[in-house]
Amino acid sequence: MSVLYLVVPLAMLMVAVAVAAYVWATRSGQLDDLDTPPLRMLHDDEPRPPARR
Amino acid sequence: MSRADVMLPAAPRATVAAPAGLGLRPPGGDGVAPVSLPGAAAGAAGVDCTHCGSPVPAGYVEPAAEVQFCCEGCHTAFDILHDGGLEGYYSLSDRRDSPVRSSGRSYEELDHPAFHELYVRRGEDGLSRVELYLEGVHCASCVWLVERVPFVVPGVVRVELDVRRSLARVEWDAALVPLSRLARSLDGLGYPPHPFRGVRAEEVRRREDRAMLVRIGVAGAIAMNVMLAALALYSGWLGGMEPGYERLFRWVSLVLTTISLAWPGRVFMTGALAALRMRTLHMDVPIALALVVGLARGAANTIADSGPIYFDGLAMLTFALLAGRYLQQRGQRAAADSAELLHSLAPSSARVVEGEGEGEGEGGKERVRELPAAALLPGMLLDVRAGDTLAADGVVESGSSTMDLALLTGESRPEEVEVGAEVFAGTVNLAAPLRVRVSRAGETSRLATLLRQVEEGGLRRAKVVQMADRLAGRFVATVLVLAAITVAIWWQADPAAAVDHAIALLIVTCPCALALATPLAVSVAVGRAASTGILVKGGDALEQLSRPSTIFLDKTGTVTEGRSALEWWRGPDWVRPLVLALESGSLHPLADGFRRAWPGVEPASASGTAHVMGGGIEGIVDGRRVRVGSPRFVREAARGGAELAAIPDVSLTPVLVAVDGEVVAAAGFGDPLRADAARSVARLRSDGWRVRLLSGDSPAVVTAAGRRLGLPREDCLGGALPEDKLHVVRTAARNGTVVMVGDGVNDAAAIAAASVGIGVHGGAEASMATADVYLATPGLDALVRLVEGARRTMRVIRRNIIFSLTYNLVAAALAMAGLLHPLWAAILMPASSLTVVIASWRGTTFLPGTTTEEAGR
Numbered sequence: 001m002s003v004l005y006l007v008v009p010l011a012m013l014m015v016a017v018a019v020a021a022y023v024w025a026t027r028s029g030q031l032d033d034l035d036t037p038p039l040r041m042l043h044d045d046e047p048r049p050p051a052r053r
Numbered sequence: 054m055s056r057a058d059v060m061l062p063a064a065p066r067a068t069v070a071a072p073a074g075l076g077l078r079p080p081g082g083d084g085v086a087p088v089s090l091p092g093a094a095a096g097a098a099g100v101d102c103t104h105c106g107s108p109v110p111a112g113y114v115e116p117a118a119e120v121q122f123c124c125e126g127c128h129t130a131f132d133i134l135h136d137g138g139l140e141g142y143y144s145l146s147d148r149r150d151s152p153v154r155s156s157g158r159s160y161e162e163l164d165h166p167a168f169h170e171l172y173v174r175r176g177e178d179g180l181s182r183v184e185l186y187l188e189g190v191h192c193a194s195c196v197w198l199v200e201r202v203p204f205v206v207p208g209v210v211r212v213e214l215d216v217r218r219s220l221a222r223v224e225w226d227a228a229l230v231p232l233s234r235l236a237r238s239l240d241g242l243g244y245p246p247h248p249f250r251g252v253r254a255e256e257v258r259r260r261e262d263r264a265m266l267v268r269i270g271v272a273g274a275i276a277m278n279v280m281l282a283a284l285a286l287y288s289g290w291l292g293g294m295e296p297g298y299e300r301l302f303r304w305v306s307l308v309l310t311t312i313s314l315a316w317p318g319r320v321f322m323t324g325a326l327a328a329l330r331m332r333t334l335h336m337d338v339p340i341a342l343a344l345v346v347g348l349a350r351g352a353a354n355t356i357a358d359s360g361p362i363y364f365d366g367l368a369m370l371t372f373a374l375l376a377g378r379y380l381q382q383r384g385q386r387a388a389a390d391s392a393e394l395l396h397s398l399a400p401s402s403a404r405v406v407e408g409e410g411e412g413e414g415e416g417g418k419e420r421v422r423e424l425p426a427a428a429l430l431p432g433m434l435l436d437v438r439a440g441d442t443l444a445a446d447g448v449v450e451s452g453s454s455t456m457d458l459a460l461l462t463g464e465s466r467p468e469e470v471e472v473g474a475e476v477f478a479g480t481v482n483l484a485a486p487l488r489v490r491v492s493r494a495g496e497t498s499r500l501a502t503l504l505r506q507v508e509e510g511g512l513r514r515a516k517v518v519q520m521a522d523r524l525a526g527r528f529v530a531t532v533l534v535l536a537a538i539t540v541a542i543w544w545q546a547d548p549a550a551a552v553d554h555a556i557a558l559l560i561v562t563c564p565c566a567l568a569l570a571t572p573l574a575v576s577v578a579v580g581r582a583a584s585t586g587i588l589v590k591g592g593d594a595l596e597q598l599s600r601p602s603t604i605f606l607d608k609t610g611t612v613t614e615g616r617s618a619l620e621w622w623r624g625p626d627w628v629r630p631l632v633l634a635l636e637s638g639s640l641h642p643l644a645d646g647f648r649r650a651w652p653g654v655e656p657a658s659a660s661g662t663a664h665v666m667g668g669g670i671e672g673i674v675d676g677r678r679v680r681v682g683s684p685r686f687v688r689e690a691a692r693g694g695a696e697l698a699a700i701p702d703v704s705l706t707p708v709l710v711a712v713d714g715e716v717v718a719a720a721g722f723g724d725p726l727r728a729d730a731a732r733s734v735a736r737l738r739s740d741g742w743r744v745r746l747l748s749g750d751s752p753a754v755v756t757a758a759g760r761r762l763g764l765p766r767e768d769c770l771g772g773a774l775p776e777d778k779l780h781v782v783r784t785a786a787r788n789g790t791v792v793m794v795g796d797g798v799n800d801a802a803a804i805a806a807a808s809v810g811i812g813v814h815g816g817a818e819a820s821m822a823t824a825d826v827y828l829a830t831p832g833l834d835a836l837v838r839l840v841e842g843a844r845r846t847m848r849v850i851r852r853n854i855i856f857s858l859t860y861n862l863v864a865a866a867l868a869m870a871g872l873l874h875p876l877w878a879a880i881l882m883p884a885s886s887l888t889v890v891i892a893s894w895r896g897t898t899f900l901p902g903t904t905t906e907e908a909g910r
Contacts (some may be wrong), residue, residue, distance in 0.1 A: 004298060008305055015278055022270045026263050036216045039196045 091582060104131045104384035107695055129241045137205035142198060162402040162423045163248070168366045172248050173232075181227045185246040187239065190219040198242055206238050220249055268317035269375045275313040276372040280307045283365035303355045306364035310351070318371040318475055340374060343367075343559045350556045363554060363560050366882055370560075372885045396728075403429055403444035404436040406488065426478075427903060429494035433869035437487045442479065445494035449474045450488055455641070457481040483641070484664065490634055497855035532562050532865070539869045550871065561878045562861045570853030570889050578846040578898040585899055586830035587839050594809045594825035597790050601741030605782060605803070606734075607795035608748035608758055611813050612833070613724040615796070617642045619650035620725065624718020628710055632681055632718075634659035642707060644670075646722055656707075669708075680711040687711045720903035726761060732764045733833035740840065746770060747778055747793075747803070778803040794836060811836065842899035849896035853889050860885040 025031065054271040076587050086268075100109040103120040104127035114121060122128040134142055162168060173183045179365045187199065196214050199221055203209040208229030213222045217888055225235060226668030239246045282574040289299055301395035321344060337836040354360035405424045421436050434450060437443060453471045457480060470476055479500040493499070536555040543551030589595060606612050633656035636644035641664075659679075662672035669682010680687050684707055691711030705721030734744050745768040748755045752771030759769030770781060782803045785791045793800065793807035804810030812824035813831075828835040863883055 004301060008301060010303065012278070015274055017850055019271055019274050020866070022274070023267050026266045026270065029259075029263070031266055032259060032262070033215045036196055040200070053753060
């Protein structure tokens with residue numbers, strides 16, 4: 001059971017990584033609009049016509 | 054995008070092969086031209102529009118073509134889609150199926166430097182960014198279509214649509230393509246863009262939202278992990294645990310909780326400090342106290358390696374309170390959002406005369422340009438066509454016309470304006486072109502000032518919430534006294550236990566559920582009300598509306614429809630086409646009344662029609678001279694018809710008709726009751742309300758309307774000037790709650806003086822600004838729903854408060870008796886909050902009304 005001394009801090013580290021990812025996602029605006037993306041993912045991706053830009 | 058831009062130069066439309074699945078809604082037609090498909094029964098020749106699926110009018114069917122269109126807008130949209138290789142749109146099941154109407158505007162004003170100065174931000178990468186409010190956005194295919202604009206307009210890098218708020222974020226290269234071209238594309242697809250005016254507020258709000266979400270997320274992650282550690286500790290407490298592991302979990306909990314309180318939980322500390330500095334007891338004070346004391350005692354016990362720790366409860370508390378606060382904030386924004394929307398729909402551009410005084414017409418240098426409304430400056434000269442909405446306040450420089458001031462004053466009767474008259478933004482020019490010299494524009498206009506007041510009203514904090522805060526103040530004082538008593542009682546027996554019990558009391562009675570009970574129920578109710586077209590600006594209004602009292606209704610526009618309708622007619626039938634012939638081209642409300650009254654009558658053709666201001670209208674119809682207008686005007690050039698002069702009801706406006714100098718018909722115009730008025734009034738009365746009419750109209754008219762609503766004579770107060778209305782409402786307010794419902798400026802003072810002021814649909818902005826509630830759907834049905842919804846909301850709130858107080862009472866008693874183990878505290882606390890949340894969420898408050906479906910579907 002002494003593995004706990006290693007595993008618990010490791011778990012905390014993973015939580016820290018997840019929290020950091022969440023904070024980054026929020027600050028970069030990924031949670032600003034929760035209504036449109038679920039609609040957007042329904043559309044198939046299509047190759048962008050070349051030389052259109 | 055103009056038609057010329059999108060037509061395929063080398064391939065005529067008729068030879069464009071229709072892609073599979075294109076066109077008719079029962080999908081099919083593998084390579085078969087849609088026109089020849091069986092089952093296409095609608096339309097003149099059984100042809101449906103390739104783009105929208107509506108029947109194609111006979112004159113628009115092109116027999117040789119494989120694709121058919123019901124209108125130019127659809128044709129343009131199809132060309133844009135086809136040109137961009139976007140036929141995939143037609144295979145989307147959820148696509149819009151209403152006809153696309155392109156407004157055909159040039160959107161020239163979007164390229165003006167003044168517009169860019171105000172709305173456009175330039176990034177360091179050389180791209181420009183702007184936010185546009187799009188009309189007509191409602192479903193998944195809108196997202197698809199709008200976000201593919203970069204495919205068809207070169208130079209546009211990205212378009213992102215927020216479908217809930219109909220906001221499109223656009224990134225484009227200003228050097229390659231003007232914004233107006235992009236705007237024309239969106240317009241051609243059926244989404245007329247408007248510049249979004251709340252950009253700055255939006256930035257602030259987005260920043261706040263993100264900070265709040267970060268806090269909630271961090272607090273939540275920590276709370277869950279502390280809970281895991283607590284689970285290990287509690288199972289150890291039941292089944293035995295090695296002291297080393299126990300120490301490990303206690304230290305882990307300590308570290309995590311410290312982070313939680315120092316980062317997301319800091320808002321409570323700063324809030325409590327601010328409250329203490331103001332010498333008040335705010336809800337944040339007991340929360341901060343519990344958090345700090347609990348953390349300190351828990352840390353001491355962790356270091357001492359004995360005694361209870363409270364970390365699981367503290368971490369959970371932080372998370373639950375932050376989440377509750379977030380919900381409350383979102384609810385309070387509903388009213389502000391609607392004001393923002395109004396802002397975006399007010400006229401966005403105006404026609405400005407440049408080079409004035411240098412000769413008009415072809416040869417002169419004078420020309421008219423469209424400028425964004427925000428770029429207007431005092432001193433500019435505006436060209437206002439008949440039917441245009443004014444974009445700024447100003448003074449009439451030349452021309453005379455009638456203006457519809459309904460938006461500002463709620464007055465349905467149009468007002469005549471002449472040179473020198475003051476006119477206001479938001480009013481509509483009805484009759485003839487005007488030249489207006491701008492006096493106040495943009496944020497200083499009367500309309501903008503009123504809208505700002507509406508927004509501020511929307512952000513005003515609900516008094517019920519404040520009341521909950523005051524309650525919390527008393528509550529925290531009680532808790533502190535109880536804690537002191539606990540310490541005093543236990544001190545003799547065991548000083549350490551005394552401190553522990555007091556802390557357990559502080560934590561377990563932390564008014565988490567109480568703090569959530571009212572704001573959550575109010576914000577859920579306000580949100581639901583907003584979605585049914587009732588905008589509530591403060592929770593206190595809901596509280597006062599929950600108990601029946603006296604309700605004053607303004608007559609014009611509130612109980613009645615607020616427009617002229619033909620209520621009485623005497624004259625031969627052959628006169629009707631002649632009258633309609635004259636009135637068909639007129640914007641006058643009486644003309645509208647004639648048209649509504651006789652929808653089936655085909656108007657004859659008129660010539661030489663002339664309006665006479667304040668009199669009526671005259672013209673030649675079928676070779677006969679016809680005059681329609683006020684009795685004075687008609688009798689100037691006609692005689693006879695004495696038997697027609699007596700209109701039975703004094704409340705009706707008389708109109709005479711003369712043909713070839715002979716009075717042949719008479720009409721009476723009145724303001725009809727709303728269809729649901731009688732039913733709604735009866736419902737309110739059966740709910741226990743005393744309903745009274747309060748109107749500026751003559752007492753006879755008001756009594757007549759009251760009789761039809763089933764009201765006793767003494768409850769119909771007529772002939773009331775605005776000052777009288779104010780006086781009546783003030784007097785009544787002394788004896789209890791008074792609700793005033795009205796729509797005009799003449800009601801604004803009374804609305805503000807009433808306990809609860811309610812503005813109704815189509816009313817003046819002034820009444821909206823002073824009202825506590827705004828009913829965005831026509832009719833009194835919304836009023837009934839508001840009153841009954843308020844009653845149900847208060848029931849939910851009372852239930853919440855009773856529950857949380859009971860919980861606190863029980864928990865406090867247990868803690869004082871020393872019977873409360875931290876485990877029970879940890880279970881009870883989140884459980885009580887959760888119960889309140891669920892009760893608020895599930896509680897029935899506002900029921901959806903019979904509002905019409907979204908336009909465009």
